[in-house]
Amino acid sequence: MEKLVVVGNGMAGIACVEQILRHAPKFNITIFGDETHVNYNRILLSSVLAGEKSIEEITLNGLNWYQQHDIALRLGVRITDVDAGAKTVTGDDGSVTGFDKLLLATGSLPVIPSIQDVMKDGVFVFRNLDDTRSLLERARPGLKAVVIGGGLLGLEAARGLQVQGCDVTVVHLMETLMERQLDVTGGSYLANKMNELGITVLLGLSTTAILGKGKVERVQFKGGGTIPADLVVIAAGIRPNIELGQKAGLDTKRGIVVNDYMETSNPDVFAVGECVQHNGICYGLVAPLLEQGKVLAATITGNKGPKYEGTVLASKLKIMGVDVFSAGEIGDKVDGSEVIRYEDPSLGIYKKLTLKASKLTGVILVGDTSDSHRYMEWLRSGTDLASMRRQLLFPDTGGDAGMDVAKISDNETVCGCMGVTKGVIVHAIHERGVNTLAQLKECTKASTGCGSCTELCQQLLKAVAPEFEEESRKVLCKCVPFAEDNLREIVRSQRLKSVQEVLDIYGNGQGCEVCKPALSYMLDMLWCGDHDEDRSARFINDRVHANIQKDGTFSVIPRIRGGVTSAAELRRIADVAEKYRVPLVKITGSQRIDLLGVKKSDLPKVWADLGMTSGQAYTKGVRMVKTCVGTDFCRFGTQDSTSAGIELERRLENLFTPHKLKMAVVGCPRNCAEATVKDIGLVGQEGSWQVVVGGAAGKKVRKADLLITVETTEQALDASGIFFQYYRENANYLERTYDFVERIGIEKVRKETVYAAEPQKQALRGRLHKSKARSRDAWLERNEPRTATQFVQIEMMDGVLV
Amino acid sequence: MKNETKWIRVTYAHNIPLREGRAVRIAESEIAIFNLGGRFLAVENRCPHREGPLAEGIVSGTTVVCPLHAWKFNLENGQGVSPASSAHCVRSFRTRVEDNVIWLELPANFFTESQALLGCMEQQAEGATEACSVARV
Ligand SMILES: Cc1cc2nc3c(=O)[nH]c(=O)nc-3n(C[C@H](O)[C@H](O)[C@H](O)COP(=O)(O)OP(=O)(O)OC[C@H]3O[C@@H](n4cnc5c(N)ncnc54)[C@H](O)[C@@H]3O)c2cc1C
Ligand code: HEM
Ligand code: SF4
Ligand code: FES
Numbered sequence: 001m002e003k004l005v006v007v008g009n010g011m012a013g014i015a016c017v018e019q020i021l022r023h024a025p026k027f028n029i030t031i032f033g034d035e036t037h038v039n040y041n042r043i044l045l046s047s048v049l050a051g052e053k054s055i056e057e058i059t060l061n062g063l064n065w066y067q068q069h070d071i072a073l074r075l076g077v078r079i080t081d082v083d084a085g086a087k088t089v090t091g092d093d094g095s096v097t098g099f100d101k102l103l104l105a106t107g108s109l110p111v112i113p114s115i116q117d118v119m120k121d122g123v124f125v126f127r128n129l130d131d132t133r134s135l136l137e138r139a140r141p142g143l144k145a146v147v148i149g150g151g152l153l154g155l156e157a158a159r160g161l162q163v164q165g166c167d168v169t170v171v172h173l174m175e176t177l178m179e180r181q182l183d184v185t186g187g188s189y190l191a192n193k194m195n196e197l198g199i200t201v202l203l204g205l206s207t208t209a210i211l212g213k214g215k216v217e218r219v220q221f222k223g224g225g226t227i228p229a230d231l232v233v234i235a236a237g238i239r240p241n242i243e244l245g246q247k248a249g250l251d252t253k254r255g256i257v258v259n260d261y262m263e264t265s266n267p268d269v270f271a272v273g274e275c276v277q278h279n280g281i282c283y284g285l286v287a288p289l290l291e292q293g294k295v296l297a298a299t300i301t302g303n304k305g306p307k308y309e310g311t312v313l314a315s316k317l318k319i320m321g322v323d324v325f326s327a328g329e330i331g332d333k334v335d336g337s338e339v340i341r342y343e344d345p346s347l348g349i350y351k352k353l354t355l356k357a358s359k360l361t362g363v364i365l366v367g368d369t370s371d372s373h374r375y376m377e378w379l380r381s382g383t384d385l386a387s388m389r390r391q392l393l394f395p396d397t398g399g400d401a402g403m404d405v406a407k408i409s410d411n412e413t414v415c416g417c418m419g420v421t422k423g424v425i426v427h428a429i430h431e432r433g434v435n436t437l438a439q440l441k442e443c444t445k446a447s448t449g450c451g452s453c454t455e456l457c458q459q460l461l462k463a464v465a466p467e468f469e470e471e472s473r474k475v476l477c478k479c480v481p482f483a484e485d486n487l488r489e490i491v492r493s494q495r496l497k498s499v500q501e502v503l504d505i506y507g508n509g510q511g512c513e514v515c516k517p518a519l520s521y522m523l524d525m526l527w528c529g530d531h532d533e534d535r536s537a538r539f540i541n542d543r544v545h546a547n548i549q550k551d552g553t554f555s556v557i558p559r560i561r562g563g564v565t566s567a568a569e570l571r572r573i574a575d576v577a578e579k580y581r582v583p584l585v586k587i588t589g590s591q592r593i594d595l596l597g598v599k600k601s602d603l604p605k606v607w608a609d610l611g612m613t614s615g616q617a618y619t620k621g622v623r624m625v626k627t628c629v630g631t632d633f634c635r636f637g638t639q640d641s642t643s644a645g646i647e648l649e650r651r652l653e654n655l656f657t658p659h660k661l662k663m664a665v666v667g668c669p670r671n672c673a674e675a676t677v678k679d680i681g682l683v684g685q686e687g688s689w690q691v692v693v694g695g696a697a698g699k700k701v702r703k704a705d706l707l708i709t710v711e712t713t714e715q716a717l718d719a720s721g722i723f724f725q726y727y728r729e730n731a732n733y734l735e736r737t738y739d740f741v742e743r744i745g746i747e748k749v750r751k752e753t754v755y756a757a758e759p760q761k762q763a764l765r766g767r768l769h770k771s772k773a774r775s776r777d778a779w780l781e782r783n784e785p786r787t788a789t790q791f792v793q794i795e796m797m798d799g800v801l802v
Numbered sequence: 803m804k805n806e807t808k809w810i811r812v813t814y815a816h817n818i819p820l821r822e823g824r825a826v827r828i829a830e831s832e833i834a835i836f837n838l839g840g841r842f843l844a845v846e847n848r849c850p851h852r853e854g855p856l857a858e859g860i861v862s863g864t865t866v867v868c869p870l871h872a873w874k875f876n877l878e879n880g881q882g883v884s885p886a887s888s889a890h891c892v893r894s895f896r897t898r899v900e901d902n903v904i905w906l907e908l909p910a911n912f913f914t915e916s917q918a919l920l921g922c923m924e925q926q927a928e929g930a931t932e933a934c935s936v937a938r939v
Contacts, residue, residue, distance in 0.1 A: 479862075508863075510862055510863035511862060512860070512862035512863075512867065513859075513860040513862060513867040513872060516860055516862075517860075534821075535819070535822065536819065536820060536821035536822045536860070536861060537821075537860070538860075539860065539869065540858035540859070540860075540869045543822075543858075548858065548869055548870070550852065550870065551853075552853075552854070552855040552858075786819075787819045787822075788816075788817060789817045789818070789819075789824050793825070793827060794812075794813050794817060794824050794825065794826045794827070795826070795827055796810065796811075796812055796813070796826055796827065796828050797810075797811040797812060797813055797903070798810050798811045798812075
C-alpha cells in the first residue's frame, strides 16, 4: 500500500481523509498535527468562548475514529520541512517520515498587523483551542477587553468575552463592521445591535501600539488617542499558511495554487483547505473546503474526474440574537444591477437584494435571517425571478411561518457549513435508516457546523423519517422552542425582564403551564429578583404562598428552622388550629408542622396569627434544613449540627430553585437527620464537615456525592452556598439536584464550584447575596397583597336575585 | 321559557388581574372569570375531572389549565382541549363590561333550579349560548 502523509489535523484535512476512506483502501495513512487535540469543530470555538458549548462537545473525530481506520496520528508534532525530491517530511521532534503522496492541509494563520509591542502579555489571537482556553482563563467579570478587528471572527470573540463578563470594545480599521459581507447601511444596523448588547464599537481607527508595563494596560491609535485594556484580542484576518508548500517547491501565490482537480504543480503533493488558492480565491469558510476535499479524494485515489469549480459563499454571524447573513455581491455599484431594499430601523431589520437580469446576485440580511435558505437557493440555481418580483422580500407565507420542507428542492443546500443538500438528507433517511438528529449528523455531517440548520434538519426528519425520535436535549416547550440554556442566554443578553416579553419576542405570545413557571423562575434567578414578576405566569401555589389541596383548600407550613421550635410557637400553632378549625395538624417528614385544609381567604389571617414566616413548602424553592441534636445533647455528637442547620436555613431561605431543595445537617456520621439523601447535606465528623450534594430519598433514592471536606462550619456553609447558586444557574427547571449532579458529573461540579478559581466563586457568592438581599418572606403579603382580590372571595354585586 | 336568560352585575373589572382568573360565588355555585386583556371570559369554576377550581389555573392563550391535574379548557366555549378525549367540557357564559363592571348572562332559572348548573353537554344540546353552539358546528 502507498504511504499517504497528511500535514494538518484540522477540518479540511480530516474531512478529505474521510472522503479518501470511502474509496477502496489504498493508503497507509499518517497524520501530523501540531495542536494536541483530535480534530474538532473550529467553527464552534466561538460557542465555547461564549460558554454555550464545552470543549468536549466540539470534538469531530475522537481517538477511536483514527484507530478504527488504522491511521497513525502524531499529535503535537509540527512538520518543519518537506523534501519533495526525497519524498520525506521532517518533524520538530526530529523524525523523518517518507511518503508516496503528501497532503498539505495546514489551514491559515492569523494576520498580526504591525502594531508596536503586539506580543505583550495579555494580547491574544483567536484561532485554535489553546487560544480559546487561554482567553477563557484570562477573561473575568469587570475586565476591559479590546478586540481589534470588526469582522465575523472579531465580533464573535467580542460577544464571547462579554458573556464571560468583560467590558468589551471592538476597534475596527474600516468605517463599516464586516465590510466584506455588508454594505454601509447593513454595517450600521449591525453596529446598533452590538451597541444594544452593550459592546462598544469604534470605527475607522487604526491601532498603532499596545502600551503597558510588562502587560497590556492601554491600546493606542493613530493620532495618539488611547483606551484602557486589560486584554486584547487580535482578529484582523487570516492568511493562508503556505510555508510548507513553498518548501516543497509548489507553485504558490497567496495560497498554494490548485487546479479544478485539486492538483498542485507536483503530482505527488496535494493541498486542501484554507491554505490553497483556487481560481484566484482563498476560501475562509468550511463549506468550500469540504467540496474541495471530495474532489481531491477522487483525484488522489485514481478516480480523477470530478471537478471543483468554486463555491458561492454565504456568511452568517453566530451571535445569538444578532442575525446577520450575507452572500454574493454586496456593493451597490455593479453595472446593470438593481437593488431592492427593506428597512425597519426600530425593529433593526435591514434586507437588501441585488438583482441582475432578473437573477439574484447578492443578499444582505440583518435582524431577520429567516429567509436566508430561499435566497441562497436562488443564488446557487440562478432562478429567474421575473415572475416573483412582488414576493421577493415577503414570501407568501401561506400561514406557515417556518419554511415548508416539502417546498425545498432536492439539490437545495440545507446545511451550508457542511454543504449537505436536502436530497442527501432524504436519501440518508430512506436508504440508511436514519431516524434521529444524532444519526443524521453521524451519517451526513449535516448540522455539525454552526448549528443554524438544526431546526430545518429536525423538520425534515419529522416529515420524512418513519420513526423520528426527538432528541433528548429538548426545547423548553413548543411555546418557546429553545433549549433552556439558550433561553438563559437570550434572556440575559436581550435584557428581558418579564415572562410576557420573552413569550412575545421569542415565543408564541401565549405560553402555557409548562413554560410560564419555568420562565418565571429563570427571570427571578438571572436578575437576582430584580425583574417584573408576573403572578399570572406562576402556579397557584406561588400566587397565594400555600399548597393547593385536592379539595381546593390550602395547607400552611410555617418555617421552623432546623426543626427547632418553642413552647410559645407551638401554643400559637395550636391556637390557630382551633380558631380556624384546621381539619388536620400533622408533623411532616421534614421536622415541621403542617396545618391542612385552610381556606384561601383565611390564609392572611392564619399567617398573622402564627407570627411565623413562610416555610416555602408549596414552591420550587428552599424547603428546610433538617438537623439532628448534635453536640449540645447527643453523646456521639462531634459538631453543633443544630446551630449550623439553623444558620444554613437562614442564609438560603426565601430563595427559589429549579426544583424543591431539601437539606440536612447531622453532627456525626450516624446521620440521624439523613443528610446523605438530601440535595445538600452537611455531615459532621471529628474536626471537619463533609459537604454532600445530589442525594435523594423520594421517587428515586440516591446517595449524595461528596463535594468537599472542610474544617470549619463557616467553610461548610460557604461551600453549600456556592453549590446552591451553581445549581440555581445551571440546572433546567424541574431538575432536582440528583439529576443535575448526575448529568453534569460530580467532578465537573467540583471544578466549577468549590475548586473553581476564586473570582468565579466570588461571582457565585455575589449573585447569591444579591438574590438573597432582594428576597423576602412571602407571607408578608398578608399586609400588602399583590392585588385587591389576591386572597379575597369575590361576592356577586347584585346580591342573590330570586 | 327554558332558554330565557338574565344579565347580572358581578364585580368590578379591576378585581380580575390580567391573565388571571377569580371565582365569584353566585347562589350555590362558583363561576370563574378570566381577564384576557380587556376581554373577560367566564366558565363554571369546577373541573369535570375532580372538581378542581379552574379560576386558580394558569391561562394559556384563550385556554385555562386546571391547577389540580392539568386538564385544559377553551375559555371561549368551555370545550376540553386536553387530554384529547374531547368528551369533557365546562359550561361557559357570556359576559360584557359596562362602566368597569363585568356583567354575566345566566339562565333565568339559574337561581331557582336546585341543581343550579346544568352540565355543559345539556347546555350544548339546548344551544343555550352562542359560543357553545358555534363550537359544535
Ligand atoms: C473562531 C472561529 C469561528 C469560525 N466560524 C466559522 C463559521 O461560522 N463558518 C465557517 O464556515 N467557517 C468558520 N470559521 C473558519 C473555519 O473554521 C475554517 O475555514 C476551517 O477550520 C479551515 O479548515 P482547515 O483544515 O483548512 O484549517 P484548520 O482547521 O486551521 O486546520 C489546519 C491544522 O493544521 C495544523 N498545522 C498547520 N501547520 C502545521 C504543520 N506545519 N505541522 C503540523 N500541523 C500543522 C494547524 O495547527 C491546524 O490544526 C471559523 C474559524 C474560527 C477560528
Ligand atoms: C449507630 C447508629 C445511630 C445512633 C447511635 C443514633 C443515635 C441517635 C440518638 C442518640 C438519637 C436521639 C437524639 C435525641 O433526640 O436525643 C437519634 C435520633 C434519631 N435518629 Fe439516630 N442514631 C443512629 C442511626 C440512625 C440512622 C441510621 C437513622 C436513619 C436513617 C437515624 C434516624 C434518627 C432519627 C430520625 C432520629 C430522630 C427521631 C425522632 O425524631 O424522634 N438514626 N439517633
Ligand atoms: S447524627 Fe450523630 S450527633 Fe446527630 S443525633 Fe445522631 S448520633 Fe447524635
Ligand atoms: S380536577 Fe381538574 S384536572 Fe383533575
